[in-house]
Amino acid sequence: WDGEFFPGIPKINYEGPKSKNPLSFKWYNAEEEILGKEMKDWMRFSVAFWHTFRGTGGDPFGAPTKVWPWEDGTNSLDMAKRRMRANFEFLEKLGVDKWCFHDRDIAPEGNTLKESNANLDEIVTLAKELQGTKIHPLWGTAQLFFNPRYMHGAATSPDMAVYTYAAAQVKKAMEVTHYLGGENYVFWGGREGYQTLLNTDMERELDHYATFLQAAADWKKKIGFNGTLLIEPKPQEPTKHQYDWDAATTASFLRKYGLIGEFKLNVECNHATLSGHSCHHELETARINGLLGNIDANTGDPQVGWDTDEFLTDISEATLVMLSVVRNGGLAPGGFNFDAKLRRESTDVVDLFIAHISGMDTLARGLRNVAKLIEDGTLAELVRNRYKTFDSEFGSQIEAGKVDFETLEKKAFELGEPRVASGKQELAEMIFQSVL
């Protein structure tokens, strides 16, 4: 393969909201300062290698649909290298300086673990070179779900040999992430869960999972990798019940096993809604538990019960996502990856660009809306005002845990029937909509 991968596609530039050019940013202006930071520093966008370069369009009912011109139909090392070059051209044209990967989507699995490791090393060496000085991974991870050996889970497989194999694979993936200058390392528990409790010892599996993660955290220190370790909650799919169901479940697990200081969360919006929560709820839950580390800023379909991994295009949702990010003071060393894929039926190379531009612009538009919301100030004031009685002296003592039931009862007799104020939800919604 010679020359450009995307010959007809120019560098994507910011042209502002009035532009009709699909290959331009209307809202994302990387160097523009918003709320005291350049947009690119709020967003910290990365491209997900697996969806963008390994997504085939296959689904449970159909064969692959993508016929990218640079693909030769093989899973060879040569093909892996060519794909990696396409990735870096894509990053450059999109103006994104971070990427994410699973070990097995960048390099082919070999016949043995050693061979797989060697393949990985070869590709990683090339990636390192292509990265240059400006580009590096937002995060890396190990793919522990595709190969049949992991069909019952990896760290939670009932088979000790699988646990062992998985540990070796994660060890290597952490090492290459470190080598490439990755800022985080992610655990998505692909098949860490169960299909039926009838054949499962859930307690034992969870114990194994904790032991595995502890060993990973130990290894991180051993090799001097300073990146954040992230767990990505998902409620189900492929398993009926994934152990990292949602932010709260994962927090409970981390607390139970003494892992709370070692890990943060990578919250995915589509996973959030599959678990019965809004994305904003999951982000806020992670944030107030000190666990908000990274965001998979995709979206699902509210009427669909599986992970559709769509690029986020909802303005309201994007505004709420960015609200959590701003409250969190940003996400660094984490950031955004899309974990979003082209629809199966979108088969033009240019669709890859349109989709990413759309996702980036939507989040950028969300950030601009948050700035308007903060500048306006009315909504924050409405919320603060609702809790003002707790800012009183007695309220502060309650919050400090200094007031016992006897004192509270005495106070209740004294205060008589409370006069409860309106929750003003419709007003809050009106104010929120006014910045969209």
Add this chain to the structure above:
Amino acid sequence: WDGEFFPGIPKINYEGPKSKNPLSFKWYNAEEEILGKEMKDWMRFSVAFWHTFRGTGGDPFGAPTKVWPWEDGTNSLDMAKRRMRANFEFLEKLGVDKWCFHDRDIAPEGNTLKESNANLDEIVTLAKELQGTKIHPLWGTAQLFFNPRYMHGAATSPDMAVYTYAAAQVKKAMEVTHYLGGENYVFWGGREGYQTLLNTDMERELDHYATFLQAAADWKKKIGFNGTLLIEPKPQEPTKHQYDWDAATTASFLRKYGLIGEFKLNVECNHATLSGHSCHHELETARINGLLGNIDANTGDPQVGWDTDEFLTDISEATLVMLSVVRNGGLAPGGFNFDAKLRRESTDVVDLFIAHISGMDTLARGLRNVAKLIEDGTLAELVRNRYKTFDSEFGSQIEAGKVDFETLEKKAFELGEPRVASGKQELAEMIFQSVL
């Protein structure tokens, strides 16, 4: 009101599976020994006062439908006393020696908290007398959701006066539960949650909630009440998001705020399915976290998105519920309450008995099935066998947390590609069905 409340209804007796008499037990035989315990000691059934004696059949689209002969249409103290006597006749005829209550469903709320307390005292005195020596509450609780003052929550209300009022109400409810010999005290966070994050400071509300529960745990010790404190998870309804979403969320909360030793869970099956889990999953999650304290053994409709609180009639579900109970070594000092209500359209007095008999029989049938499952042994063997590699020396070391990634990698190279065994789910399901 003179004489019997249920004149046509005899004491319900065990007549065995072949009986066609709706007013008999076909599976529940209180004194029969199963798995080393009398059935009644496994089950520890209680009747829920609120559904059985205060359920009106009203729903969001319709007026009350029940016209019980003993009701006079008032919410007077006299009516409350009459109702309490009906309760004890019901318990006796059903052969159940435990009951559960909310403060406000047994005694009318007064114009002031003092008046409400006085009303409660009067009814509780009568209940104490009617209890005699054999009957007592499985648990009591405070109703912190019906009165408009609690519309934004009780312990999580943004209004300090409401927090204060709620504390006084819980204090009193704990005291009367203790006085009546109650074995547990339940917190169902009726409106502890939010309707929209736009007007809510979730972090501050959760902090308040923890402070409140800590004060409750302190008060328990102060008054010498030895009952278990239980939190009842529910994902949503009435609020869009309830803070005690499910067992894992509640465990996370308890761990975060250092409350883990003070509280257990009251798991409700209908709440389980509303949160996207099977009831068995929630029970097992509670159990392996050492938190399984009590069960609301009702059921919902798998196609319906709200709490229907039906009496459990599914044999398979009941068998799984009892499997968790047996694994837990029973539930004492907790037990079963039904938290189930007659359908709105079931308006005959006898329907109250039929529903309870059906619910009790279904769980009893479940227990008998568990005994068969254990006696058969095949399923347990299938599960044990799946994990046997971890019983090896290396497996044990892994489980002990003694094996680091370097050692695991070495072992992985040594072991080569794992040969993963079939999960045998269909066989497990076949064995399970064979005991139903």
Add this chain to the structure above:
Amino acid sequence: WDGEFFPGIPKINYEGPKSKNPLSFKWYNAEEEILGKEMKDWMRFSVAFWHTFRGTGGDPFGAPTKVWPWEDGTNSLDMAKRRMRANFEFLEKLGVDKWCFHDRDIAPEGNTLKESNANLDEIVTLAKELQGTKIHPLWGTAQLFFNPRYMHGAATSPDMAVYTYAAAQVKKAMEVTHYLGGENYVFWGGREGYQTLLNTDMERELDHYATFLQAAADWKKKIGFNGTLLIEPKPQEPTKHQYDWDAATTASFLRKYGLIGEFKLNVECNHATLSGHSCHHELETARINGLLGNIDANTGDPQVGWDTDEFLTDISEATLVMLSVVRNGGLAPGGFNFDAKLRRESTDVVDLFIAHISGMDTLARGLRNVAKLIEDGTLAELVRNRYKTFDSEFGSQIEAGKVDFETLEKKAFELGEPRVASGKQELAEMIFQSVL
């Protein structure tokens, strides 16, 4: 009650998008012309009497929360008259000239049907007077679900006496709607459905339902009422399965029983999402079946499994709703009612105005977006282009039903493997977002 009901509230005026005044329209400018019609003629807004004037804030877990100053706590005829006057002041201040009602929410039910009819007549006489020449009902309906007599359904009750009673009630409700100049009459099958198939003869109930609706259509003609008859689909709640599940189910029913020319649909957005469809899907399904008659423009919560009847504030949704309306050439003689209620916790009188303004503005903003979309033209072109092969000669013959399998097979051999174009979903979403 003397003087104004809403003394602090001015007539709501259009102030444009930059206004920060909650009591102004930012997008709805009644007389402004959009796409060839004045906004008010596209929207045909009406106020729903039941939610706005009879909504109490009660829910299955809590007592009423609203304490409107004009309410005296009774359900008297005098109170009904006062409320009706409040309704007309509300309409006037909001600048809306249509309203909707259930018979029983405007006038109290009496002890007998005759008394109920007399009460209704008295209130309707007042309403007629208050309407003057500019105001009239968008539609009326009979409330056939609140009273316990309807607990098993009305037209589908297993009890003939209930069917009979319901018919009498609908007869009267149609007559008063006609008398008031109502433009439509709605059937919402409150409890026309089942709780369990175990006790239900679904076929017989559906036959009864059809017979009932045929009699209603006959009566309409008999009394010279020219309004449209509308059925409002809802999938479930209060029953487990409502017979008018969704637009397609209702269309099937109408076709089976030969009622297709007599009825149209009143599509509700919240009901749409509860049935697993987007609101836009339901509107389009109704439209292409020639059945789109009226819209309940509310919204639910995508994570909540029951009818929350919120005012629509989602811009994207509103744009899709208005797209269907524009394609339909408007809704007349139907229009919009909100079927939306204040949140239980919104207890200020002014919240009633804020909520309605928000709902009206959101739809108006949607209409403005549709105008932009149409002016831009790109999206329509994208769609048209996808089907262009069917505009060929052979394609037209296929569409005319003139091409048999043999000819198609021959053509297929001739054409060889089709080259299928990209679906361009991401581009379509980008274009759509650009007008929001």
Add this chain to the structure above:
Amino acid sequence: WDGEFFPGIPKINYEGPKSKNPLSFKWYNAEEEILGKEMKDWMRFSVAFWHTFRGTGGDPFGAPTKVWPWEDGTNSLDMAKRRMRANFEFLEKLGVDKWCFHDRDIAPEGNTLKESNANLDEIVTLAKELQGTKIHPLWGTAQLFFNPRYMHGAATSPDMAVYTYAAAQVKKAMEVTHYLGGENYVFWGGREGYQTLLNTDMERELDHYATFLQAAADWKKKIGFNGTLLIEPKPQEPTKHQYDWDAATTASFLRKYGLIGEFKLNVECNHATLSGHSCHHELETARINGLLGNIDANTGDPQVGWDTDEFLTDISEATLVMLSVVRNGGLAPGGFNFDAKLRRESTDVVDLFIAHISGMDTLARGLRNVAKLIEDGTLAELVRNRYKTFDSEFGSQIEAGKVDFETLEKKAFELGEPRVASGKQELAEMIFQSVL
């Protein structure tokens, strides 16, 4: 490949409920007479070729897991023949004399349609020979969803060339089904639906779909095929909205386009629950519309939002399914196919047998329960009794459509307030459970 495919597996025999042998029937006794028919004639079981012989265990997150000894890793004609022989050995050992297939799962797709047809002919010739005199297809169908050409649908593709290709493929599939003695022909609208309405002309697509089906019905007559044409409803997956959403939607479509006499429905239980209905509801809806033709007797997971296609093992569900079948007087010329697959993690050859035995036994147990229910008679009596007022003279006239609103009103005044009877749901559930 020489000799047996399943060397260790004996012919599966009926051994009765006490047998512990997984490779025996406990409830299905083919020649035993139940309710006046041999069990096999009620059940009319068939094996689904695609799941049983082409199911690989692959899922969206993982590679194939099945390594059947007879597979050589190719998709050759030789492999197709070997597989077909395995199919017939499987049928024989299981004691099932019907099978179902998609054209493309029995024979490999060629480079052209002609080549595909030739491949199909070669395999079908072998199948015809292997069938002998006792075996034949319950139904055949064309696979119109796997190949990328069908990514936007087949009959509803926006591309005329795809419509044409699909017609040619269906023509051939109908012909080979006829040749093999198939009793039915199924249309499962794999991708007949949409991913987003933004790029879709739903009305035009539905028109095309109807035209296509009409041409299919015409072709059926032309070739003298007397089998029933069946449409299989599914709400979504792979598309966001499938046009054949559920039984009612499909009935509406058939009625709108005048196809109602030409097609029946193939109801799948897992599709039923995905569409928000119970399987029993869908079966009854099909039945009372005269459309119940065939059943895909699988099951989903009530907590999972996608099609899991599990073998049915729920006794209660199976009893309800068989209740509909018995009410329908059986399913002939339709029957049961399982459309169920081994779990991905079930990788032993014997699991194929266990799964089928389990599914067959569960339905057989359901049939036995229905016989008990009918013999008992109490439940049917309870239902009949609920509607008895309609058996009166006035009730019969209502049912005959002879009573107008005026007469009904007069009658209502006469009858006064109806006294509505209890719905007895709990009793109905108790009776139902007693036969399980």
